[in-house]
Amino acid sequence: MNFEKKATKKKQEAINSAPKKRNKKVGVTLIKVFAFSILLAGIIGIATGLGIVKAIIDSAPPLDLEDVNPEGYATFIYDQEGKEIQKLHGDEANRIYAQLDQIPQHLQDAVVALEDERFWNHNGIDIQGIFRAIFKNIKSGDLTASGASTLTQQIIKNNVLSPEKKFERKIQEQYLAIQLEKEIDKKKILELYLNTSAFGRGTYGVQAAANTYFNKDVSDLTIAESATIASITQRPNFYDPLLNPENNKEKQKIVLNKMLEQEYINQAEYDEALVEDVYAHIQIINQDIVQSDYSYFVDEVIRAVLEDLKEQKGYNEGEAFNLIYRGGLSIYMTQDLGMQSIVDEVYTNEEYFPPASEMYAVRVMYTMSVQHADGTTKHHYDETEFPTKEKADAHLEALEAEWVQAGDEILAEKVLYIPQPQSAMVIMDYHNGHVKAISGGRGEKIGNQTFNRATQAKRQPGSAFKILAAYLPAIDTMGYTLATVIDDVPFTVTTGGVPYSPKNWYNHQAFNYRGLTSVRTSIKDSMNINAVKTLYDIGAQTGFDYLLNLGFTSLVDTEVVNGKTYTDKNLALALGGITHGVSPLELTAAYGAIANNGVYIEPVFYTKVLNHKGAILLEKEPISRTVMKETTSFLLTSAMQSVITGGTGTMANFKSMPIAGKTGTTQDDVDLILTAYTPYYVATVWMGYDQPKSMNYSHSYHSVIWRDVMKRIHEDLPYKDFPRPSGIVSASVCSESGKLAVPGLCDQDPRGSTIVTEYFAAGTVPTESCDVHIKAIVCEESGLFATEYCPEHTKIEKIFIQRPQPLIPANWNPNSPPRIADHQYELPESMVGEYCNIHGPAFEVPVVDLPDQSNFNPLKYPEDND
Structure with a gap:
């Protein structure tokens, strides 16, 4: 190897x-x-x-057991000067403390099953729930959607901590929850929660809720009733079983399902509770809560703070409600008490409203809960309008006789008289968005957080939208000026196969069309067709977009209801014909943007909220944005001054201060509106029936209210004009053409001179001369253009108008031709191209040189004796 x-x-x-x-x-x-x-x-x-x-x-505050007791801290509301106006306190709310052994086990179980299913096992925080919430939030993409708060944490959140920093608050909340569970046992924690939670309608705690909704002691509640009450806490208004029974019913099913899943009830109890119709025997009237403690303004402040706590601080509705009424807050309103007192004084004076002889009526709401001899409860409701209170009372007596039989017991009843027509008013300082005074309606205010017509009523704005939807965008971006001329003549446009032909409000007068008219005059006289033509020219989408930018929230882009498609992006928008309507508050803010040099400021009702330790909880910085050019706002203000001084709004003029504004009247005089402003404030007055119907308009009651309120408010204010921006110039133009006036022509119009001095944004002054007026030499004898053959004494000089777009009489209805005011001044069609047919070469006597006839003897004929 x-x-x-x-x-x-x-x-x-x-x-x-x-x-x-x-x-x-x-x-x-x-x-x-x-x-x-x-x-x-x-x-x-x-x-x-x-x-x-x-x-x-x-940095967490020390845990003080006094902080978690159900008494809470009083909340104070102050006006703009810091003067105390209102005190809110848990004790003033509807609260009755109940020991845990007085609260039925199934109500305790319902709350635990819904709010904190591992309540009896955790140490104050629910680790499993936290991980589940994190997973759920990541899955939904909303890291704030679910917080896995236990009942113990909710007590800490509602009574100990302020919500200024959400992450820090959550850590502190969890820490203090653990500490609280070391101090007191689970049963006491549950008892505290059941007695401090808000259940809507000014009620705190389950005992008060049982009284309010079922007129019974909490110990007598059924499983179904307990599930109904437990359903309210997360969103008291949304799940209110009286206002929104369908919402509450859906939530009640969820509660019952959880109780079954967690084995608090068996299948038989679940089935029985599910079929029990608790909504048929809800106590719908409670005399303890029908008296109004708070004004419309305070109601609106509470509503605004509630929403901001939810949106900015992450509170749910129940937590926010609890904090407002028990958190010891200091709320600073924008209200001017002096202005408010003037508004209140006018709205309680019947002289400012139609008398019985005209269109006065009273709408009566009558509710009654009756317990019959067999123990069943029946709820009755009737709402009817009457011409007099006496007739209303007679009707109520008849209803009571019908509803109450022998052996029956009236559990509660309420009669509410609501005078008609109704009205609302808003006054705002447009420089900062501060709402200074409001009236939510006339007549007695019964109940807190009741319907506020100034902020919640959605009504058709009518002609008040002509400025906002048509003329504002046309001037701002589409090249229109106040001198631009629009022809007020018959106009039809077909959309989707449906023809639309707007009519003027003066349709039944001697002239139902006024012909060539400037934008200024169109605004001054509130001309319908010209507003629609303007929107048609600029496009409904453009007008719609401007309205959105002006703060209107209820406009419909596209909405399908029962297979029918609705949209507000159509020509009716120019006349305020919209799907849902707008509120007086929204109109006030939108016109305030014009007054404020084109800057829109969102209206606010409060400036700041302090917690019970004096630290800032909420600070209301007005949201603002530029919505039009400064020159546009000035031009519109100038035009709307014409409305007040010589147009449809003259009844609002008090002359000691410049006023600009626009009236709004809807079809058949269902709604009457005036929105107007001074160099100081903007205000809107609305008048109409709660259930829309014609008022047979004959008086300017709404304008008189605006005038008298605003006149008193401005009495001690120094006079000043609306500011004129640097980009404004003036020029002499012809009101018939909108172009430069021609001396000797435009000033010779048979109706009088049409030369006017108009304001323009720099760069928009017309450069062409008037082409509407024409001068003609007419033969007085023939009525046609004169020729060189007409004797001088027959020749006269006439001024005619010639439309840029000729009228087409062939399209008119021969049975009802339009009555156009300036048609008579137009060059007659019969004259066009026609010259005098009386004088001319063919008719001239020839001149002949005759010979001397001095010696001539003429023939003599016999005389005619006939």
């Missing part, structure tokens, strides 16, 4: 394998270094995280 060769081969293999071994060693070393680095980073990260968590825990 050749051992030498074998040895040589081994040496070669050893030499060749040496780098591989070295590489393997280096690779192992790198892996170790990388692993160590990860471990070190992890240790550092954990240490850092623990340090952060420890710092957060160390």
Whole structure:
């Protein structure tokens, strides 16, 4: 055997394998270094995280058991001057404390099953629930969607902590929850939760909820009723079993399913609870909560703070409600008490509203809960409108006789008289968005958080939209000026096979069309066809987009209901014909943007909210955006001053201050609106029936309300004009053409001079001269253009108008031709191209030179005696 060769081969293999071994060693070393680095980073990260968590825990407030008792802290509301206006307190809410042994086991179980299914096993925080919430949030893409708060955490959240920093608050909340469970037992924690939670309608605690909704002691609740009450806490308004029984019913099913799954009830109990119609015997009237403690303004402030706590601080509705009424907050409103008192004084004065002899009516809402002799409960409701209160009372007596039989007991009843027509008003400082005063309606306000017509009523804006949807975008971006001329003549456009022919509000007057009219005059006289033509020219989409930018939230892009498609992107938009309507508050803010040099500021009702320790909880910084050019806002203001001084809004003019505004009247006079502003404030007044119907409009009641309120508000304010921006110039133009006026032509119009001085944005002054007016020499005898043959004494000079787009009489209805005001001044069609047919060469007596006839004796004929 050749051992030498074998040895040589081994040496070669050893030499060749040496780098591989070295590489393997280096690779192992790198892996170790990388692993160590990860471990070190992890240790550092954990240490850092623990340090952060420890710092957060160390900054947590000390746990004081007094903080978790159901008394809470009083919340105070202040006006703009810092004067206390209202006190909110848990004690003022409907609360009756109940010991845990007074609360039925199935109600306790319903709450635990829904809110905290591992309540009896965790130490204050639910680890399993936390991981489930994290997974759910990651899956949904919303890291704040679910928080896995236990009942103990909710007590801490509602009573101890402020929600200023969500992550820190969550850590502190979990820490304090663990501490609380060390201090008191589970049963006490559950008792506290059941007595401090909000159940809507001003009720706190399950005993008050049982009284409010079922008129019974909490101990007498059935399983179905308990599930109904437990369903309310997460969103008290949304799951209100009176206002939204369908929502509550869906939630009740979820609660019952959880109770069955967690074996708190058996199948038979589940089936029985599911078929029990709790909504048929809900106590729908509670005399303790029908009296109104708060004004419409305070209601709106509470609503605004509630929404901001939810949106900005992550509170659910129940938690936010609880904090407002029990959290010891200090809420600073934007309300001006002096202005509010003026508004209230006017709205309680019946002289500002139609008398019984005109269109007065009263709408009566009558509710009654009757317990019959067999123990069943029947709820009755009637809503009817009457011309007088006496007739309403007679109707109520008849209803009571019908509803209540011998042996029946009236559990509760309520009569609400609502005068008609109704009205609402909003006053806002458009420089900062601060709402200064509102009226949500006339008549007695019964109940808190009741319907507020100033902020919640969605009504058709009518002609008030002509400015916002048509003329504003046309002037701002589409090249229109106040001098632009629109021809008010019959107009039809077909969309989707459906013809649309708008009519003017003066359709039944001597002239139902006014012909060539400037944008300024179209605004001043609120001309329908010209507004629609303008929107048609610029496009409905453009008008729609401007309205969205002006803060209107209820406009419909595309909506399908029962197979029918609705959209507000159509020409009716120019006349306020929209699907859902808008609120007076939205109109006020939109017109405030015009007043505020083109800057829209979202209206606000409060400036800041402090927690019970005086730290800022919420600070309301108005949201603003530029929605039009500064020059556009000035031009529209100028045009709308014409509305007040000589147009449809003259009844609102109090003359001691410049006013610009726009009236709005919907079809058949169902809604009457005036939105107008001064150099200080913008205000809107709406008037109409709650159940829309014609008011047979004959008086400007809404305009008089606006005038008298605003006149008093401005009495002590110094006079000032609307500011004129640097980009505004003026020029003399012809109002019939919108072009430069021609002296000797435009000033000779048979109706009077049409030369006007108009404002323009720099760069938009017309460069062409008037081409509407024409001068013609007419033969008075023939009525046609004069020729060189017409005697001078028959020649007269006339001024006619000639439309850029000729009228087409062939398209008119021969049975009802349009009555166009300026048609009589137009060059007659019979004259076009026609010259005098009386005077001319064919009719001239020839001149002949005759010989001297002095010696000529003519023949004499016999005289004609006939």
